[in-house]
Amino acid sequence: MKKLLFALFLGALSLNVSAQDYLPTEADLNQFLNSKLYVVLETNPIAAYNFKIQEAVKETWDLTDYEFISFKQFEEMYNDPDKSFLMMTQVLFENDKTKVRYNFLNLFIGKKGIEDFNDLPDVASIPLSYTEVDEEFWVYKIESLVRFLQNHIMNMKNDPSIIKKNIFQHYNDNMKDIKQKTLYLIKDEVSPKINTEAKLKKIYPYKFKFVTREEIEDAINKRDPNVVYLHKVGPQGTRLRARCYKIIIGAKDANFYYFDYHWVERTKNFDGILEKDFKKLARGRNSIF
Helix, strand or coil: HHHHHHHHHHHCCCCCCCCCCCCCHHHHHHHHCCEEEEEEECCCCHHHHHHHHHHHHHCCCCCCCCEEEEEHHHHHHHCCCCCEEEEEEEECCCCCCCCEEEEEEEEEEEECCCHHHHCCCEEEEEEEEEECCCCHHHHHHHHHHHHHHHHHHHHHHCHHHHHHHHHHHHHHHHHHHHCCCCEEEEHHHHHCCCCCHHHHHCCCCCCCCCCHHHHHHHHHHHCCCCCCEEEEEEEEEEEEEEEEEEEEECCCCCEEEEEEEEEECECCCCCEEEHHHHHHHHHHCCCCC
């Protein structure tokens, strides 16, 4: 399972088919940084994703030149190594008996000689949602997630050693800084056992606030340096057995401060952040390593 989690950041994902092990090289990163980025829009012209991804890229992207294209145009371009691509993909992990498909936000580099775009090198990626989950639960965070991918590319470029080691340890080193920030939480993403201020304060004595999705989006747009927020990727009632990923992200810096996951089942575990997560946050270390 650790191998699967490692794949979430470093490119072990394929479009619509399966997850395969791939680590970007320094040459891949140089190719990406010398390319033009093509942002692939969804085929549904009124998808909220299309509006949000265009806003996010226009507002934040400064690593390379960019252009917005259709999926049909992407199919004609992906063999060109002078081009790179930002796009939402559907991912199915190999050997995953649940057969769950996820939406991921991926950065690919073009490659000559491949017949299937599923074989494109993936230099960075981040989970958005289960495919069955409505956009309203995740699309408002797109600007922050685009900034994370951009930062992640530069982190790997500036320190290639993090490509080879456990990337989660690199980002979870930020966990201690959560205590100086206000953690924004959506009440229905916090276990009912602790989703009141009184209950949560007993195990997490630092600053937090129950907010709306609109308030999180506002903090992201304002790049509030005092706010971190929960990015939860879970089934939202669409499945009886599934994983729930819990990622805490800075509203200003788009850094990751925490990453973990657990299994959600009908009579076991809540689809959201749990009591044990807050205990780890209060201690300032993550016990999954």
